[in-house]
Amino acid sequence: MIVPRGPDLLRMLQYVGKPLLLLALYDVAIVFAFKVLHWQWIALPHIPLALYGSAIGLILGFRNQSCYARWWEARTLWGAVVNNARSWVRQTVTLRAPEDHETPELHEMRVNLVYHQIAFVHALRAHLRKLEPWSDLKPLLVETELATLQGQANVPLALQLKMGSLLQECKHRGWLDPLQWAAMDTTLNDLADAQGGTERIKNTPMPKQYDYFPRLFVHIYCFLLPLAMVTNMGWFTPLGSTLVGFIFLTLDKIGRDLEDPFDNKIYDVPLTSITRGIEINLRQMLGETNLPQPVTPDKGVLW
Numbered sequence: 001m002i003v004p005r006g007p008d009l010l011r012m013l014q015y016v017g018k019p020l021l022l023l024a025l026y027d028v029a030i031v032f033a034f035k036v037l038h039w040q041w042i043a044l045p046h047i048p049l050a051l052y053g054s055a056i057g058l059i060l061g062f063r064n065q066s067c068y069a070r071w072w073e074a075r076t077l078w079g080a081v082v083n084n085a086r087s088w089v090r091q092t093v094t095l096r097a098p099e100d101h102e103t104p105e106l107h108e109m110r111v112n113l114v115y116h117q118i119a120f121v122h123a124l125r126a127h128l129r130k131l132e133p134w135s136d137l138k139p140l141l142v143e144t145e146l147a148t149l150q151g152q153a154n155v156p157l158a159l160q161l162k163m164g165s166l167l168q169e170c171k172h173r174g175w176l177d178p179l180q181w182a183a184m185d186t187t188l189n190d191l192a193d194a195q196g197g198t199e200r201i202k203n204t205p206m207p208k209q210y211d212y213f214p215r216l217f218v219h220i221y222c223f224l225l226p227l228a229m230v231t232n233m234g235w236f237t238p239l240g241s242t243l244v245g246f247i248f249l250t251l252d253k254i255g256r257d258l259e260d261p262f263d264n265k266i267y268d269v270p271l272t273s274i275t276r277g278i279e280i281n282l283r284q285m286l287g288e289t290n291l292p293q294p295v296t297p298d299k300g301v302l303w
Contacts, residue, residue, distance in 0.1 A: 016249040023222050023245045027238035030226040035235065045231040047224055053244075056217045060251045063214050067206065067258035074201050074261035074269050080194040081121060084187050085278050088117050089285045091184045095175045106175060109166070114286045115140040116163050121278045123149075124156040124195055125271040128202050128262035156195055163188055198262065206259045218252045221245075270295075270302040 013020065033039040092113045095106060119140045126133035133155060137146060145162070152158040167184055170176045176184070225241040233240050257267040273295040280291050295302065 012250075016246065016253055019222075019249050020242065020246055023225075023249070024238055024242045026223075027226045027241045030230055031235060031237050034230045042227060043231045044224065044227040047228040049221075049225070049228050052221055052224070053248075056214075056221055056248065057251075059214050059217060060248070060255065063210050064251065064255040064258070066210065067255045070201055070206070071258045071261045071269065074198060077194045077197040077201075078269060078271070078274055080197075081124070081191065082274065082278055084190045084194065085117050085121060086281060086285070088184065088187050088191075089114050089282045091180070091187065092117075093285060095170060105173075109170060109175065111286065113163065113166055113170075114282055116159055116166065118279050118282055120156055120159040120163070120191070121275045123159055124198070125275045127154065127156050128198055129264040129271065131264070157192075160188060160192055160195075202260070202262050211256060211259070214255065215252055218248045221248060266301045273302050 030042065033042055092110050095110055119137050122136035122140075123133045125131075126136070134146065134150070137149070137155075141149070149155050149158055164185070167176070167181060167188070171178075171181045222241075222245040225245055226237050229240055230237045257265070261269045262271070276292060276295045280294065283291050
């Protein structure tokens with residue numbers, strides 16, 4: 001995710017740099033042909049550019065709104081993951097042995113429940129980005145469990161199943177009464193709902209028509225721009241055409257960048273920062289003091 005830090009003209013130009021450069025060169029070629037070679041026939045001054053531009057603008061606006069809705073839903077679902085992870089640990093640290101006798105086994109169970117929750121959020125991030133999670137999970141889980149997880153197609157789901165088993169063990173040992181068990185099981189269900197929502201976004205891409213046709217319309221419009229402008233603007237055609245083309249090319253790219261919020265690119269939901277924040281919060285709630293550092297922006301990008 002790009003972190004706002006004021007206008008950056010160079011970054012703005014780089015955003016659509018290659019197609020914008022090609023458009024500028026094309027504009028210069030049209031002006032050269034019209035003014036120097038006297039190819040008057042290439043001019044199309046009667047093209048209703050304003051009408052075409054309005055129609056394409058509506059199409060791009062509708063497409064971009066749909067793409068941003070996907071991006072925002074992805075961020076909202078991860079907000080639910082954050083809240084439920086905190087609730088899980090709050091419920092975990094209040095576990096009590098019968099007659100309030102603290103035991104090493106109970107403390108170990110608390111740590112186990114919290115570490116499995118941390119492992120879950122890291123595994124979900126890697127799962128959505130199609131990366132390997134093992135470097136993040138190794139400090140949190142025992143070797144035998146890591147070996148078991150490596151054979152799973154859906155590691156976050158396997159970790160949810162493990163947390164459910166740990167809850168059953170807590171209930172069996174008397175560390176959870178039925179109401180407490182039901183509350184923590186509800187939290188686990190809410191985490192499963194959030195995971196399902198993120199997987200739905202990841203595995204259901206935008207229809208190809210939403211990507212192909214707006215891009216085609218923008219390219220056709222940019223092709224027609226200098227042909228319609230050259231009669232009236234003359235040598236200034238590259239300036240006007242490139243400026244208008246920059247707007248439409250940028251709008252088209254914004255929509256395509258927001259289509260997949262989990263693609264591990266600079267415009268995506270900052271999952272690395274979110275999961276690191278969850279880990280810090282959960283370890284603090286557990287009483288730990290040796291905490292990892294928060295993720296900070298790297299060259300204006302928060303991952």
